[in-house]
Amino acid sequence: MTTPHLLLVEDDMALAELVSWHFDKQGFRVSQTADGEEAMLIAREERPDIVLLDWMIENLSGIEVCRRLRRDNDTSNIPIIMMSARGEEEDRVRGLDIGADDYVTKPFSPRELIARVNAVLRRVRPALAGEALSFADIEMDTVGYKVKRAGQTIPLGPTEFRLLRHFLEHPGWVFSRERLLDSVWGHDSDIEIRTVDVHIRRLRKALNANGQPDIIRTVRSAGYALDSELA
Template sequence: MARAKMLLVEDDAALAELLVWHFQREDFEIRHTADGEEALLIAQENTPDLVLLDWMIEGLSGIEVCRRLRRMPETQNVPIIMLTARGEEEDRVRGLETGADDYVTKPFSPRELVARVGAVLRRVRPALAGEQLTYADLEMDTVGHKVRRGGQLVALGPTEFRLLKHFLEHPGWVFSRERLLDSVWGHDADIEPRTVDVHIRRLRQAINAGGRPDIIRTVRSAGYALDADGKL
């Protein structure tokens, strides 16, 4: 999993040191500056995955940095969490209207902030939040919609992709055709259970190409499972 890149813009040296320590412990790659103008340059040169931005930095204000980040093509979609001692509703609304994705009022718990950052990343950058799925030699990038087996790209149709994602989320679990229909196609799908067999066959052909071992097991009278060990 790629390390998430964070830009921390905070002029309180003690707080900045504390936050750098906490987020490095969570395996973030952190750039820190106390200066708004420098923050814009850093963001332009090496686009972060998330910006932690103090409202009350000296010089260029945090709210203006937020506004400019939203105007720059490189950072217009980068999530921004504002840190501030200003807790009034009007200020929070102003920060959000300027383009911030979340708002944390000082004083705050560093652990809570780590959790809030994780929640924002899960929403906008799933792969960075740990949603890259792997099992045996299979890898699925749920954001880039790519599957690799043994490092080689595997071409899958949309239904086969959803099927494999479901199996990767529950390795070793045995699913009946009916359960798979419910989970992959949805409650209202007007599809025959035997249709599942067709898509399982297509999925097998794709991921087992080149003579690779079949890791989708057919469990008699029960259904299908992702099972690399052949123990089911």
């Protein structure tokens, strides 16, 4: 199962350490900051799977961070859960209106927070919940290591399988070759950038073997994406 990456933006250090500890026990990789500006940088550079965002933080408010994440094409699809001691209905509605996926009022139990995070991830990142992945006419069984397109089994090598899985986990996202190299091969890989293109061609050939339209879009000067227009 893929290790989910959580970005925690909280300026109460004691609470942040407690939340980080609980999510670490649940198998999450946690990045942590108390600064809104730094949160924006981490979100753009690391593309976390979900953001836990406090309303009152340093430099930029949580509301403003949420607004900017939603406006930025690189981060607009990252799920966000707002956290605040402000429990009035007007505040909750405001947080949801600017793009938060959920709103948790302090004080909260770690169990409730983990449940809320897992619920959002099940909805937007099914692979992180250990479930099957699908997009358009493609189906992937991540446990049985099987891929089908339009009901036909597609044989894939290990690298092509990981590459397709990454696209299926982030449909519509445009990934540069460098980003794919880090995500699919690993940060310490010494594989050359052009190797990404080789495996993209192999993946396309396998997926299009029965005459289906090409579902992997090449974005000039940017990279590749699973084409949401075919979904």
